[in-house]
Each structure stands twice: as C-alpha cells, then as structure tokens.
Amino acid sequence: DVKVTQSSRYLVKRTGEKVFLECVQDMDHENMFWYRQDPGLGLRLIYFSYDVKMKEKGDIPEGYSVSREKKERFSLILESASTNQTSMYLCASSFHTSGLTRHLFGPGTRLTVL
Amino acid sequence: AQTVTQSQPEMSVQEAETVTLSCTYDTSESDYYLFWYKQPPSRQMILVIRQEAYKQQNATENRFSVNFQKAAKSFSLKISDSQLGDAAMYFCAYREDSNYQLIWGAGTKLIIKP
Numbered sequence: 001d002v003k004v005t006q007s008s009r010y011l012v013k014r015t016g017e018k019v020f021l022e023c024v025q026d027m028d029h030e031n032m033f034w035y036r037q038d039p040g041l042g043l044r045l046i047y048f049s050y051d052v053k054m055k056e057k058g059d060i061p062e063g064y065s066v067s068r069e070k071k072e073r074f075s076l077i078l079e080s081a082s083t084n085q086t087s088m089y090l091c092a093s094s095f096h097t098s099g100l101t102r103h104l105f106g107p108g109t110r111l112t113v114l
Numbered sequence: 115a116q117t118v119t120q121s122q123p124e125m126s127v128q129e130a131e132t133v134t135l136s137c138t139y140d141t142s143e144s145d146y147y148l149f150w151y152k153q154p155p156s157r158q159m160i161l162v163i164r165q166e167a168y169k170q171q172n173a174t175e176n177r178f179s180v181n182f183q184k185a186a187k188s189f190s191l192k193i194s195d196s197q198l199g200d201a202a203m204y205f206c207a208y209r210e211d212s213n214y215q216l217i218w219g220a221g222t223k224l225i226i227k228p
Contacts, residue, residue, distance in 0.1 A: 040123070041220060042218040043216075043218040100166065103151075103161070105158050105160070106158065107158050
C-alpha cells in the first residue's frame with residue numbers, strides 16, 4: 001500500500017525552538033510539497049521540491065526552510081518557532097508528469113507553539 | 115494570479131439526499147486541471163474526482179460527479195445518495211498544465227444529518 005508518512009501527528013514546542021517536520025514517501029515521486037492548513041484559508045504552499053536538493057518557494061516561505069537530501073524524504077524546518085506558526089502541516093507528493101497527476105497526502109502534523 | 119473560491123464554508127444534507135458544493139476559479143489559461151479533494155475528520159486528504167479542462171464531458175466517480183462550466187469558470191461537485199462517511203472538508207483545487215503546484219480553495223465543511 002503506497003503511502004506518505006509524517007514523523008509526528010501532534011507536536012508541542014516552545015517559542016524560539018528549532019522544529020523539524022519530516023515527510024517520507026515510498027512511491028518514488030519526484031515532487032514533494034509542504035502545506036500549511038488553517039481554518040478558512042485552505043492549504044497554502046510553503047515550499048516544494050521537484051528533485052533531490054532542489055527547492056522552490058511557495059506562497060508563504062517566511063520563517064521556514066526545507067531540505068531534500070534523498071528522493072523519498074522532505075524535511076520542513078522552523079528555525080525559530082513562533083506562536084503564529086501554530087497550525088496543521090501537510091506533506092504531499094506527486095509524479096513529475098503533468099495532466100491529471102494527483103497529490104498523495106500524509107496524515108498531517110498538528111503543531112502547537114507555546 | 116489564479117484563484118479558487120469556495121463560497122460555502124459549511125453545508126449540511128440529510129442522509130441519502132443529494133448535495134452540491136460550489137467552486138469557481140479565475141484563470142486566463144486554456145489548459146488546466148481541476149480537482150476535488152476530501153479530508154475526513156482526523157484522516158488523510160484524498161482525491162475524490164478530477165477533470166481536464168479540454169474535456170467537455172463531466173467526470174463521474176460512482177456517487178460523485180462534477181458540473182464543469184468552462185465559460186463560467188465553475189466546477190461544482192454533486193454527491194448523490196449522501197452517506198455518513200461523506201462527512202468531511204471538501205477542497206477544490208486548480209492546476210495549470212505546465213505547473214506542478216495546486217491552487218486551493220478555502221474548503222467547505224459537509225455535515226451529513228442521519
């Protein structure tokens with residue numbers, strides 16, 4: 001059963017801490033995405049990667065960085081967590097091909113920053 | 115810039131009845147793809163149905179169908195014979211043919227009344 005997994009379902013951190021969120025996919029997908037989901041705002045793209053060591057900024061990259069050292073793993077880093085980064089974080093992956101290729105999502109990480 | 119609008123933050127329907135969720139989008143492109151995703155409570159986001167803009171025929175997947183009106187830039191989702199398991203957040207998304215990124219609506223919460 002193909003899947004996308006995220007390192008934690010729930011995470012509580014303190015302001016100023018460095019936070020790592022990890023995402024792993026086993027489908028050999030080229031593309032990987034990190035989204036932030038907030039009520040009434042839908043999904044907002046933070047960063048995406050279309051290949052190993054490649055990354056592109058999304059709509060809201062400020063305060064975040066990413067790392068993709070291996071094809072199957074895409075990490076989101078909050079260098080110094082702040083309370084306004086309390087949110088649900090969703091990872092997704094997809095094939096390179098255009099057309100009707102779909103996103104496959106992980107279960108999400110609900111991050112609370114105190 | 116492309117935008118996706120879901121004007122109904124919440125909808126409710128009696129079990130076994132039919133409900134339609136609305137989605138409009140703004141684009142100047144002629145080739146693109148549209149998607150409906152479902153996010154059940156505390157569960158992963160999954161694809162419900164997808165549509166190529168160049169196809170006039172509306173996509174259907176069992177009880178789920180779309181009403182795609184390209185000129186009006188409208189892409190509504192119809193759920194027939196609603197079931198309790200259909201209760202979820204539903205997100206409409208748009209993607210250009212030449213782009214990996216999805217543009218998301220804010221979502222509609224669907225409540226099924228038993």
